[in-house]
Amino acid sequence: MNFKTVSGKIYDGDNFLKLSDVRYLPRWIVILIDVILIAISLFISYFVVAKLNVSPATFLKFYQKFFIILGVNLGFMFWFRTYSGIIRHSTFVDLWKIFLTCFSTGLTLTVISYISLWFFGHKLFFIPILFIYFALSFTSLFVFRLVVKEFFQIIREMKNDRQRTNILILEIGESSVAIARAIIANPNVPYSLKGFVTSRKDSTRALLLGKKIYTRRLIEKSTKEELGLDGVIIIKELISPADLESWVSLFLEKDLKIFKSPSVQKFRDNDFAQSIKSLQIEDLLNRKAIKIDNEAIQPRHLGKTILVTGGAGSIGSEIVRQVAKFSPACIVVLDQAETPLYDIELEMLESFPKIRFEFILADISNRHRLEPVFQKYNFSMVYHAAAYKHVPLVEKNPHEAILVNILGTKNLSNLSSKYKVNRFVMISTDKAVNPTNVMGASKRSAELYVQSLQNIEGNVTKFITTRFGNVLGSNGSVIPHFKRQIEAGGPITVTHKDIVRYFMTIQEACELVLQAGTMGKGGEIFVFDMGQPVKIVELAKRMIRLSGLKPDEDIDIVFTGLRPGEKLYEELLSDDSKTQPTHHSGIMISKDPSANFEEITKLTNLITKAALRRDNADIVVILKKIVPEFKSQNSVFEKLDI
Numbered sequence: 001m002n003f004k005t006v007s008g009k010i011y012d013g014d015n016f017l018k019l020s021d022v023r024y025l026p027r028w029i030v031i032l033i034d035v036i037l038i039a040i041s042l043f044i045s046y047f048v049v050a051k052l053n054v055s056p057a058t059f060l061k062f063y064q065k066f067f068i069i070l071g072v073n074l075g076f077m078f079w080f081r082t083y084s085g086i087i088r089h090s091t092f093v094d095l096w097k098i099f100l101t102c103f104s105t106g107l108t109l110t111v112i113s114y115i116s117l118w119f120f121g122h123k124l125f126f127i128p129i130l131f132i133y134f135a136l137s138f139t140s141l142f143v144f145r146l147v148v149k150e151f152f153q154i155i156r157e158m159k160n161d162r163q164r165t166n167i168l169i170l171e172i173g174e175s176s177v178a179i180a181r182a183i184i185a186n187p188n189v190p191y192s193l194k195g196f197v198t199s200r201k202d203s204t205r206a207l208l209l210g211k212k213i214y215t216r217r218l219i220e221k222s223t224k225e226e227l228g229l230d231g232v233i234i235i236k237e238l239i240s241p242a243d244l245e246s247w248v249s250l251f252l253e254k255d256l257k258i259f260k261s262p263s264v265q266k267f268r269d270n271d272f273a274q275s276i277k278s279l280q281i282e283d284l285l286n287r288k289a290i291k292i293d294n295e296a297i298q299p300r301h302l303g304k305t306i307l308v309t310g311g312a313g314s315i316g317s318e319i320v321r322q323v324a325k326f327s328p329a330c331i332v333v334l335d336q337a338e339t340p341l342y343d344i345e346l347e348m349l350e351s352f353p354k355i356r357f358e359f360i361l362a363d364i365s366n367r368h369r370l371e372p373v374f375q376k377y378n379f380s381m382v383y384h385a386a387a388y389k390h391v392p393l394v395e396k397n398p399h400e401a402i403l404v405n406i407l408g409t410k411n412l413s414n415l416s417s418k419y420k421v422n423r424f425v426m427i428s429t430d431k432a433v434n435p436t437n438v439m440g441a442s443k444r445s446a447e448l449y450v451q452s453l454q455n456i457e458g459n460v461t462k463f464i465t466t467r468f469g470n471v472l473g474s475n476g477s478v479i480p481h482f483k484r485q486i487e488a489g490g491p492i493t494v495t496h497k498d499i500v501r502y503f504m505t506i507q508e509a510c511e512l513v514l515q516a517g518t519m520g521k522g523g524e525i526f527v528f529d530m531g532q533p534v535k536i537v538e539l540a541k542r543m544i545r546l547s548g549l550k551p552d553e554d555i556d557i558v559f560t561g562l563r564p565g566e567k568l569y570e571e572l573l574s575d576d577s578k579t580q581p582t583h584h585s586g587i588m589i590s591k592d593p594s595a596n597f598e599e600i601t602k603l604t605n606l607i608t609k610a611a612l613r614r615d616n617a618d619i620v621v622i623l624k625k626i627v628p629e630f631k632s633q634n635s636v637f638e639k640l641d642i
Helices: 003-011 027-051 062-080 092-120 127-163 174-185 216-221 241-253 269-275 294-301 314-324 338-351 367-376 391-396 398-418 438-452 478-487 506-519 536-546 597-612 616-626 636-641
Strands: 165-170 191-198 211-215 231-234 257-260 305-309 330-335 356-361 381-384 423-429 462-468 470-472 492-494 503-505 525-528 557-559 578-581 587-591
Touching: 027 062, 027 127, 062 092, 092 127, 165 174, 174 191, 191 216, 211 216, 216 241, 231 241, 241 257, 241 536, 294 506, 305 314, 314 330, 314 338, 314 381, 314 506, 330 338, 338 356, 367 398, 381 398, 381 506, 391 398, 391 438, 398 423, 398 438, 398 597, 398 616, 423 438, 423 506, 438 462, 438 597, 438 616, 462 506, 478 492, 478 536, 492 536, 503 506, 506 525, 506 587, 536 557, 597 616, 616 636
Parallel strands: 165 191, 165 231, 191 211, 231 257, 305 330, 305 381, 330 356, 381 423, 423 462, 462 525, 470 503, 492 557
Antiparallel strands: 525 587, 578 587
C-alpha cells in the first residue's frame, strides 16, 4: 500500500488505516521531513550560540546564511541519496549515507568560511555553530529513521501476535534456549514464545530470555485460558520416554496443542518453520532409536545387483530406498501391482539418478516368468517382501495366499539356490507364530520351506528370515485408518477393547532387515525387538486427543468384534522356541523347530494343487499338517480343529 492508496482510503471514508500495510512513503515526503529536521537543527544551533552571548561578525543576514546552509545540505542529500531507502528497513548503509551527508555539509561550509576569511577578512559562518549543527542534524536524521523502524516493528509484532500460536517450550536446557532464540529472532515462524515450562522448582522467580518460567504445578492447577496458551513445543530427543508420556498426558488434559522440534543442529534457517511439526502418535510409542552398522551393510550392496520383490509395497519400497544409498550396480524392483510400481519408478529415477534400476511387472507364483529374470541378472542378494498380508481378506481367499505366500516364496528361494545367489532374505511376520489365521499359517509354511533349503546338497545360498510385527504407516495399518476416521468426524472402529499390538516404523524395520541380512549365516529366523505392546483402544484415544478433540464426546469409539482369524495378542516367539542374542541389541535369533526338505516339499506340492482347485477346506487341512500349532480362531475353519 503506497501513499496514494492511503490517501484514497481516507478520502473514501475508510479511517481504519492498517499502518503495517503501508509499503513506503514517496521520496518527496522523506526529503521534506529531512529538510524540516535539519532546519530545526539549524535553529537550535543558533539558539544555543545566542544563549552563550556570542555574536560573530558577518556581512550576511541570518536568513541568507540559513538558506545557504540548507542548500548545501540538501545538495549532499541528493548526492548521497539519503532519501532512496525504505525508512522501516534502514540499515548501517543508510546510517553511513547520513553521516557522509552531514560531514560533507559541515566540511564544505567550513571551507567556504575560510575562503571568506581569506578574501573578505572575516568568516562567513561561525565554526562552533557548524559543529553543533553537524551533531544535531546527524542525530535528528538518524533518530527519525530509528523511530520509524522500531514503530513499524512494534506494529508488525502486534499484528503477528494476533495470528501466532502462543507457546511454551518444555525444559530450560541449552537446546530449549537455542530453539527459543531461533523463534524470537525469526519473524516468519507462526509462534509467539510466552515462556518455558519445567518440572524444576528452583526457577519460579527467574526469567529466561526475558520470558517467564512456568512450573508443572502451575500448569496443573490452571486452565488453558488462564495461562493464555495455545500449545507447547517439545524437543523429543531430550526427554525420556517416561517423562514424555507424563508431560504429554498433562498437556492433552489441558487441551494444549503439542508440537515437536528437532534440536537446533538438525535444521537450517531456511526450513526452521517447517521443522516444527505437530506431535504424532508414532512419537509416543516408546520406540528406542535403532542404530545400524553401515560399515557392515555397505560391502554387501556396493557394486552388486539386488532383487527386491514386492518392491512397490510399503516395506519393499523402503528397502529399495535404503539399498540405493549403498551404491549398488543395479536394483531390480519386481511387483505385480502396476500403478504402485510405476510410482516407485518415478520416485527412484528422480531421487537416485546415478543408480541403475530395472522395474519388472511380474507375479512371483509364475516360475516361468521369474526364471528369465534370474538368468539375466547375476543377483547378489534377494529381498523377498512380496506377500498377501491382510488377515480378513486372506481368510476369505485362502487359495490366493497359498499361491503367493507359499508357492511364490518357493519359486524365488529355489531359483536363488539354483543361480547361487549369495543371500536370500525373507520378510515374515509375528502372525506366523502360533497362527490363528490362514495368512499367518501360510507365512509360517514359507518360513519352514526357506529354512529347509539351507542344508540341501549343493546349496551355497544363505537363507535368512526376518520376523517383526505391525509396521506404522504401512498399507492397511491401523494408524492411517484411524486418521481417516478422525478426519471424517468419526467414529473410530476398534475390534476389541483388549486387543494389543506391537508396532515399529517402516524405516527402522527395513534397517533391521538389512542388518539381519548382513549378519545371517544361513537358516536363521531373526526376531526384532518390538518394544512394548500397545493397547489399540488407548492408541485411538491418544490420536483423538492429539487432533484437539475429546474421545467419546467429539469422536466416538465403537467396538466391532474380532475379525475372522484375528487374535487379541500377537507373539514374536513360538512356545517351544528359544532365542539367542546377536551383537545388535535390537535383533535376536529364534530357534524355532525346522522341517525336513523332502517332507515340506511334498506338503507344499499338495497344498499348491489344492489352491489351484480352489478347494479351501483341503487347503486349510494341509496347512494344519504343515503348521501343527495353527488353530483357527473366529473363523469358518474352526470346525477343522475339532
